[in-house]
Amino acid sequence: MRVLTRFMLSAADARQFPAAGAPEIAFLGRSNVGKSSLINAIVGSKIAKTSSTPGRTQTINFFEIRRPGKPRPDWIFADLPGYGYARVPKELTAEWPKFIDPYLHERPTLALCVSIVDVSVPPQKKDLELLNWLRHVGRPFVVVGTKIDRVSGNQLRNNLLKLKEELLVEEVVPFSAKGTTGHNELWKKIFEAAGTDAPATAG
Ligand SMILES: Nc1nc2c(ncn2[C@@H]2O[C@H](COP(=O)(O)OP(=O)(O)OP(=O)(O)O)[C@@H](O)[C@H]2O)c(=O)[nH]1
Numbered sequence: 001m002r003v004l005t006r007f008m009l010s011a012a013d014a015r016q017f018p019a020a021g022a023p024e025i026a027f028l029g030r031s032n033v034g035k036s037s038l039i040n041a042i043v044g045s046k047i048a049k050t051s052s053t054p055g056r057t058q059t060i061n062f063f064e065i066r067r068p069g070k071p072r073p074d075w076i077f078a079d080l081p082g083y084g085y086a087r088v089p090k091e092l093t094a095e096w097p098k099f100i101d102p103y104l105h106e107r108p109t110l111a112l113c114v115s116i117v118d119v120s121v122p123p124q125k126k127d128l129e130l131l132n133w134l135r136h137v138g139r140p141f142v143v144v145g146t147k148i149d150r151v152s153g154n155q156l157r158n159n160l161l162k163l164k165e166e167l168l169v170e171e172v173v174p175f176s177a178k179g180t181t182g183h184n185e186l187w188k189k190i191f192e193a194a195g196t197d198a199p200a201t202a203g
């Protein structure tokens with residue numbers, strides 16, 4: 001889908017969050033799982049910095065997303081720092097719960113958490129921990145299984161099944177940032193969760 005994007009700010013602290021506005025979509029997952037790439041893929045431009053070095057995104061980065069012709073932003077996308085990567089400085093890891101917890105607890109306009117997992121590796125304990133955290137906070141979430149371009153056929157089916165079993169979810173949306181799989185499906189979830197006024201269309 002074609003959208004216009006605007007970088008708002010990077011917040012390293014709850015006091016720096018932008019004023020709540022349009023329904024907000026948060027993108028969460030382990031370090032290097034592909035959060036920033038997923039955002040770039042669905043908006044069709046490189047707004048979020050990606051890197052093969054885990055721990056690249058260390059702040060919550062906010063973006064306004066607007067459909068062409070709309071006077072106001074339709075959504076705010078929040079690219080969250082990855083968690084659970086041991087090689088980032090220890091102080092920073094210690095900061096994460098403090099930093100993300102107020103966001104998940106208090107952000108009034110948070111409409112959907114997109115919880116991103118990697119289908120090319122077995123389900124990880126950290127993935128389940130994040131979902132349980134979201135369940136505890138009571139935030140709606142959708143699980144997206146990214147990097148499907150790295151696995152094929154049967155293996156993909158098996159990995160998706162295993163993810164559903166171990167993460168205790170009914171659905172994992174297959175996705176690739178290197179192709180088009182899952183993009184429309186994810187947009188549909190965003191429209192539904194945010195109560196946006198028109199269905200997502202392809203293209
Ligand atoms: N093959 C493949 N590689 C991907 C996909 N999505 C992301 N990657 C790669 O995975 C690496 C990490 O991607 P990022 O989008 O920076 O990951 P992130 O979760 O934002 O990382 P942090 O911000 O460090 O937590 C990069 O090398 C990407 O090119 C995908 O769908 N397929």
Ligand SMILES: [Mg+2]
Pocket residue numbers: 035036037049050056057079082
């Ligand atoms: Mg990132």
